[in-house]
Amino acid sequence: MMNRRTTLALFALLALGTLGACARKSSDSKPGEPQATSISVKGSDTMVILGQRWAEAYMKQSAGSTIQIAGGGSGTGIAALINGSTDVCQASRPLKEKEKAEVKAKRNADAIETRVALDALAVYVNAASALKELSLPQLAKIYTGETTNWKDVGGPDHAIVLYGRENNSGTYSYFKEHVLGNKDFAAATQTLAGTSAVANAVKGDAFGIGYGGIAYLEGVHAIAIKKDDASVAIMPSLATAQDGSYPLSRFLLFVTAGQPTGLAKSFQDWVLSPAGQSMIESVGYYPLPKG
Amino acid sequence: MSDAASSKSSGAARTLDLRRRPRRFERIAEAAIVAVALLSIVSVALILVFVGKEALPVLYSSVVHEEVTPLAMILPREINGHAAYLWQPVSEIPKYNIVPLFLGSLKVTVVALLFAVPTSVAAAVYCAEYASSRMREFLKPAIELMAGVPSVVAGFFALVVLASWIQRAFGTEHRLNAMVAGLGLAFATCPVIFSVSEDALRAVPQSYRTAALALGSTPTQALLRVILPAALPGIGAGVMLGFGRAIGETLIVVLASGNAALVDLNLGHSTRTVTATIAQELGEVVVGSAHYHVLFALGALLFLVTFVVNVITERALHRSRQSLSGSK
Structure with a gap:
C-alpha cells in the first residue's frame, strides 16, 4: 500500500537536515579562542550573583563583549569545564585530583585555579x-x-x-x-x-x-x-x-583549562583589580586579603 | 469537494481521470504523515534503547560493581547493628539503595491520587450529569486550564504557601513533606483525570439513562448503578493517566518534598522521589561512572513500573469493557 521508498527517503532527508543543523552549530563556537567576544562562565550556585554583578560591570565598560553566567553547582561547572562546554568554571571548592586529571586528559591543559574572592x-x-x-x-x-x-x-x-x-x-x-x-x-x-x-x-x-x-x-x-x-x-x-x-x-575560585586567554583573561584580570574586588562586599562576600 | 461534485455529473471515465491526480498528491501526503507518526514512535524507541544501554552496565560492568551490586541496591545495609536503607551516592563508601527513592515516589503518588481521584471524578460527574450546559461550558475549560499551569509554578506554590498551611494544620515535623508534594502533584493530576472521566461519562449513551429512569430508578440510582459502571473503563483510563503524570512529575516534588531519602510511611516526613533524584544528580555525575549508570537504571526501572501498571490496568479495563458489552 504505502510506498516504502517514499517513507525511507523522507526519513533520510529529515535525518540529514538534523545532522546538518547540529554540525553547523558545533563548528560555529570554539570556546577559548583569542578573538572570542563571548565567553560562558558556569558553576557554583554560591557565586552566581557575584559573577553576574562582575559580568554586568565588565560588559558596561568594554562594549561588544558578552559574558554569560550560569549556575548549577560547582560540580556541574567542573563537569562542563571537562567537557569543554564552558570557558571559565566558578567553583566554591578546589578541584579533586580526579577532576584535575580529567581536565588534563580531555582538554589537554592543566586546570588552573585562581582565587577571586573569600566567603x-x-x-x-x-x-x-x-x-x-x-x-x-x-x-x-x-x-x-x-x-x-x-x-x-x-x-x-x-x-x-x-x-x-x-x-x-x-x-x-x-x-x-x-x-x-x-x-x-x-x-x-x-x-x-x-x-x-x-x-x-x-x-x-x-x-x-x-x-x-x-x-x-x-x-x-x-x-x-x-x-x-x-x-x-x-x-x-x-x-x-x-x-x-x-x-x-573558604576561597571562591575561577577555574580554567590552561592559562585564560582573550576575553576570559581580561575578565579575570579585571575581577582581581581593585575595581572588581571592591564590588564583592556589596554582594555579601569578602575581597581577597591584600598582599 | 467541488471537484468531486462536478465529477458526479460527468462520465465515468472522466471521474477516474479526475480521481487519479489528487491520488498521487494524497499518497505523498499520506507518506509524510506516516513518516511523522513513525518518527515519534522511533524516537521514543530510541530513547528507550539509550536509557537501557546506559542502565544495563549496572548488571555486568566491573566499574559499577566496584561501588555497588544490583543486590546491594535493594537489600539493607548493616550500620551500627541495625539495618538501614541509604541513598548516599557522594560519600567515601557510596551507598546506592533505591528502596527509599521508590518508596518516596509511591508515597507522593498515593497522596496525589487519594486527593485527585475523588475530587476529579466528582467534578466530572457534576459536569456531565448535573450541571446546566452553560455551567458546563464554563467549568470544563476552566478546570482543563489547570493543566496548563507550569509545574514549576505549582511547585513553587506548594513550597511557599501550601507547606505553611499544612504545617500549621497538621503540625508536621518537616515543613516540606510527602503530603505537601502529593497535594502539589494533585494539582497537576486533577485536570487529566477530570477531563478523561468527563468525556467517558458523556460517552455513555443517552438510552442508558432513559432506560434506567423508565425502570423506576431515581437519578442517583441511575448514576451509581448504570452510568458510572458503564463509564468505568474510561474513568479507569483517566486514573491511569493521572498515575503516570504523578509518578513521572519532577519539578513539583523537587521543590516541595524536601528530598530527604527516608524510609518510613510518615506522610509528615520529608521524602525523596526517583524523578527528583535523577533531575538533581544527573547534571553532576561523571559520564560512565557507577553513579551515572545507577541513575539511568533508576530511570529504566521507573519506566518499567509505569509500563507494567499500565498493562495490568489496560487488561483489567478491557475485561470490564467486555463484560459490560456482554451483559447488554
Missing part, C-alpha cells in the same frame, strides 16, 4: 531562635544525625530539622569535608537546590538549621562557630574571614 560559610538558624553559637564537633553531630534534639545543644526540647544542599554543590562538599570529616549526612537532611532555597526553608522553620554562603541572611541569623568545644566562638565577618580565624572561611 565565610555561615551556619544559620531561624531568626526567632535564641541559639548563639555551636562548635564544629556539635555541628558534625547534628548533621550526621547523632544529635537530634535542640535541647542537647542548649536549645528548646524539639527535634532539629536539617537543611542542606544537593550533592552536586561545592558547598555540600566543603561542609562534608570540613565539618563532618567526610562522614555522611544524616538521611533526614532535606536537600534543596540553591543556598537561597536553604535560607528560605530555615526562614520558614522555627526549628530548622541550614548552611550556605554568608550573603544569604534574610530572615535567618548566622551563629558564631567554635573550632572545638574549648575555643572562642567567632562570628563570620570580613575581618575573621580574612585573618582565617573563622573556621569555615
Whole structure:
C-alpha cells in the first residue's frame, strides 16, 4: 500500500537536515579562542550573583563583549569545564585530583585555579531562635544525625530539622569535608537546590538549621562557630574571614583549562583589580586579603 | 469537494481521470504523515534503547560493581547493628539503595491520587450529569486550564504557601513533606483525570439513562448503578493517566518534598522521589561512572513500573469493557 521508498527517503532527508543543523552549530563556537567576544562562565550556585554583578560591570565598560553566567553547582561547572562546554568554571571548592586529571586528559591543559574572592560559610538558624553559637564537633553531630534534639545543644526540647544542599554543590562538599570529616549526612537532611532555597526553608522553620554562603541572611541569623568545644566562638565577618580565624572561611575560585586567554583573561584580570574586588562586599562576600 | 461534485455529473471515465491526480498528491501526503507518526514512535524507541544501554552496565560492568551490586541496591545495609536503607551516592563508601527513592515516589503518588481521584471524578460527574450546559461550558475549560499551569509554578506554590498551611494544620515535623508534594502533584493530576472521566461519562449513551429512569430508578440510582459502571473503563483510563503524570512529575516534588531519602510511611516526613533524584544528580555525575549508570537504571526501572501498571490496568479495563458489552 504505502510506498516504502517514499517513507525511507523522507526519513533520510529529515535525518540529514538534523545532522546538518547540529554540525553547523558545533563548528560555529570554539570556546577559548583569542578573538572570542563571548565567553560562558558556569558553576557554583554560591557565586552566581557575584559573577553576574562582575559580568554586568565588565560588559558596561568594554562594549561588544558578552559574558554569560550560569549556575548549577560547582560540580556541574567542573563537569562542563571537562567537557569543554564552558570557558571559565566558578567553583566554591578546589578541584579533586580526579577532576584535575580529567581536565588534563580531555582538554589537554592543566586546570588552573585562581582565587577571586573569600566567603565565610555561615551556619544559620531561624531568626526567632535564641541559639548563639555551636562548635564544629556539635555541628558534625547534628548533621550526621547523632544529635537530634535542640535541647542537647542548649536549645528548646524539639527535634532539629536539617537543611542542606544537593550533592552536586561545592558547598555540600566543603561542609562534608570540613565539618563532618567526610562522614555522611544524616538521611533526614532535606536537600534543596540553591543556598537561597536553604535560607528560605530555615526562614520558614522555627526549628530548622541550614548552611550556605554568608550573603544569604534574610530572615535567618548566622551563629558564631567554635573550632572545638574549648575555643572562642567567632562570628563570620570580613575581618575573621580574612585573618582565617573563622573556621569555615573558604576561597571562591575561577577555574580554567590552561592559562585564560582573550576575553576570559581580561575578565579575570579585571575581577582581581581593585575595581572588581571592591564590588564583592556589596554582594555579601569578602575581597581577597591584600598582599 | 467541488471537484468531486462536478465529477458526479460527468462520465465515468472522466471521474477516474479526475480521481487519479489528487491520488498521487494524497499518497505523498499520506507518506509524510506516516513518516511523522513513525518518527515519534522511533524516537521514543530510541530513547528507550539509550536509557537501557546506559542502565544495563549496572548488571555486568566491573566499574559499577566496584561501588555497588544490583543486590546491594535493594537489600539493607548493616550500620551500627541495625539495618538501614541509604541513598548516599557522594560519600567515601557510596551507598546506592533505591528502596527509599521508590518508596518516596509511591508515597507522593498515593497522596496525589487519594486527593485527585475523588475530587476529579466528582467534578466530572457534576459536569456531565448535573450541571446546566452553560455551567458546563464554563467549568470544563476552566478546570482543563489547570493543566496548563507550569509545574514549576505549582511547585513553587506548594513550597511557599501550601507547606505553611499544612504545617500549621497538621503540625508536621518537616515543613516540606510527602503530603505537601502529593497535594502539589494533585494539582497537576486533577485536570487529566477530570477531563478523561468527563468525556467517558458523556460517552455513555443517552438510552442508558432513559432506560434506567423508565425502570423506576431515581437519578442517583441511575448514576451509581448504570452510568458510572458503564463509564468505568474510561474513568479507569483517566486514573491511569493521572498515575503516570504523578509518578513521572519532577519539578513539583523537587521543590516541595524536601528530598530527604527516608524510609518510613510518615506522610509528615520529608521524602525523596526517583524523578527528583535523577533531575538533581544527573547534571553532576561523571559520564560512565557507577553513579551515572545507577541513575539511568533508576530511570529504566521507573519506566518499567509505569509500563507494567499500565498493562495490568489496560487488561483489567478491557475485561470490564467486555463484560459490560456482554451483559447488554
